[in-house]
Amino acid sequence: EPEVTQTPSHQVTQMGQEVILRCVPISNHLYFYWYRQILGQKVEFLVSFYNNEISEKSEIFDDQFSVERPDGSNFTLKIRSTKLEDSAMYFCASSDVAGTDTQYFGPGTRLTVL
Amino acid sequence: QKEVEQNSGPLSVPEGAIASLNCTYSDRGSQSFFWYRQYSGKSPELIMSIYSNGDKEDGRFTAQLNKASQYVSLLIRDSQPSDSATYLCAVFGSGNTGKLIFGQGTTLQVKP
Numbered sequence: 001e002p003e004v005t006q007t008p009s010h011q012v013t014q015m016g017q018e019v020i021l022r023c024v025p026i027s028n029h030l031y032f033y034w035y036r037q038i039l040g041q042k043v044e045f046l047v048s049f050y051n052n053e054i055s056e057k058s059e060i061f062d063d064q065f066s067v068e069r070p071d072g073s074n075f076t077l078k079i080r081s082t083k084l085e086d087s088a089m090y091f092c093a094s095s096d097v098a099g100t101d102t103q104y105f106g107p108g109t110r111l112t113v114l
Numbered sequence: 115q116k117e118v119e120q121n122s123g124p125l126s127v128p129e130g131a132i133a134s135l136n137c138t139y140s141d142r143g144s145q146s147f148f149w150y151r152q153y154s155g156k157s158p159e160l161i162m163s164i165y166s167n168g169d170k171e172d173g174r175f176t177a178q179l180n181k182a183s184q185y186v187s188l189l190i191r192d193s194q195p196s197d198s199a200t201y202l203c204a205v206f207g208s209g210n211t212g213k214l215i216f217g218q219g220t221t222l223q224v225k226p
Contacts, residue, residue: 031212033212033214041218042202042216042217042218043158043202043216044216045207045214048212048213050212055209055211055212056207056209056211056212056213058213089157091158095212101212102148102163103160103214104160105150105157105158105159107157108156108157
């Protein structure tokens with residue numbers, strides 16, 4: 001069964017460093033998303049991406065965040081200068097159609113900022 | 115601000131019982147509703163989607179939607195210890211961009 005994959009599973013970084021979280025969405029999906037979940041809190045939407053453009057971004061997704069689809073398979077989330085409060089689980093998801101279709105989540109990357 | 119509300123629990127039921135999980139949402143225009151299961155430290159896993167008023171059954175799971183009351187629920191019949199997890203209710207935001215808005219989740223404990 002096709003699945004979303006994410007690497008690394010755990011990333012530890014120093015405050016102020018740049019990190020890139022990688023995702024490989026399900027191959028025939030066209031819509032891609034990033035969510036994050038701070039420990040003990042709800043899953044929060046960060047950004048949706050379609051046709052090489054951001055469709056919507058949340059207030060969390062400020063200038064420190066960027067997304068890219070560098071090739072036909074990968075979808076990345078970059079945090080330019082990490083803060084302590086960026087420590088969270090980051091989930092990538094993909095879907096075939098936006099707005100109505102099921103989103104399938106990857107296993108997540110646990111980001112720890114020291 | 116669109117909201118999805120769930121009782122955080124924990125909801126504790128004995129093995130074999132019916133677990134009832136509830137969710138309310140604020141946007142009367144919401145059309146698509148999802149229940150995800152999340153084990154500790156893992157990612158959300160889709161259980162059910164529901165789009166129309168009424169009941170939708172899939173195995174031991176039944177989702178119920180009442181748009182007039184802005185209420186969606188999940189029933190788990192014959193609960194098993196392996197059902198112990200956090201259950202997340204989610205709805206799509208407006209704008210057709212696929213943004214999912216999640217509730218806080220209800221923690222279910224099924225006791226053998």
